[in-house]
Amino acid sequence: MxxxxxxxxxxxxxxxxxxxxxxxxxxxxxxxxxxxxxxxxxxxxxxxxxxESKDDLIMAIAIEAHHKFNQCLEEAVNKYPNDNKSQLKEMGYSYVKFFIENPEYLRLFFLSDFADNIKKMNHEDETFINDEQPFNTFYKAIERCQSEHQSREGDSVDPNALALSCWGLVHGMAILIAKKDFSYAGDYLELVRKILWSGTFLNL
CATH class of the missing domain: 1.10.10 (Arc Repressor Mutant, subunit A)
Known part of the structure; x- marks a missing residue:
């Protein structure tokens, strides 16, 4: 060829x-x-x-990145089809792993000079507003976990508070590790798994 x-x-x-x-x-x-x-x-x-333009190419890059990211989150969900808590824990681990292994995507989504434009695309472009949007996959898992807790315990958990708590933790770990701001001699991902699967995380 x-x-x-x-x-x-x-x-x-x-x-x-x-x-x-x-x-x-x-x-x-x-x-x-x-x-x-x-x-x-x-x-x-x-x-x-x-x-047609560099923005058009950047849109294609962002769509592919979102697809790959969402795919890893869905794989985490499928690993525990009948365990909502474990789904969220595995999604958290997959979130950190994805961005440690693909730091360029982390910078594109959150740290680049184009990150705000990516967020705008998420809200305005029909390509992003569908079931393959990673945040939708994450939030649906949050809602399932919240609904299960309410059925079992009888009290309600604010899904937005739960989402912020979970996302804030894993996002913070991903940033610190990917930027090498946290020094650790061992296996970062094993440490992340230990944190997420401890009794204090998702203590509903």
């Missing part, structure tokens, strides 16, 4: 892959389709076969 045909057949995926790396390194203002084209060894006009 010639190099030209390779790029023609795989160009969109390659633009997304190299685009993420370049966006992470360069930041939004310096990011351009021309630079991504150079990284992919294609002509500067080639990306326009798939993307």
């Amino acid at each position: 010639s190099n030209e045909n390779y790029h023609h057949e795989n160009l969109k995926a390659e633009l997304i892959k190299k685009g993420l790396k370049l966006l992470d390194e360069e930041g939004y203002e310096k990011f351009s389709l021309r630079k991504v084209a150079k990284a992919c060894s294609v002509s500067h006009t080639a990306p326009y076969r798939h993307f």
Whole structure:
């Protein structure tokens, strides 16, 4: 297969892959389709076969990142189909693991100069407003856990308070570990699992 045909057949995926790396390194203002084209060894006009602008490419990067992230959360849910608490614990572990292994996604979603635009896309674009949005997967698990607790104990737990508590804990751990702000000689993920599966987390 010639190099030209390779790029023609795989160009969109390659633009997304190299685009993420370049966006992470360069930041939004310096990011351009021309630079991504150079990284992919294609002509500067080639990306326009798939993307109208750099924002269009960044949208595609964000959609793919959200899909991968949501997939790992759904796998955590499926691991414990009949145990709502364990679903949330496993989702928390998967959340931290995903961002430790993919720090470029963590920066894209939360720490980059384009993070606010990503949040805006989440609220306004129909591509994001569906059942594959990671927060929807997470919040549905919160609601199941809250509903189970209410049926069993008779008292109500505020799902928003529960969501903030769970998300705040795992997000904080992901940030601290991914940015290497927390020094630890052992296995970070084993430590995270120990925290999440302790009796104090989700003590409903």
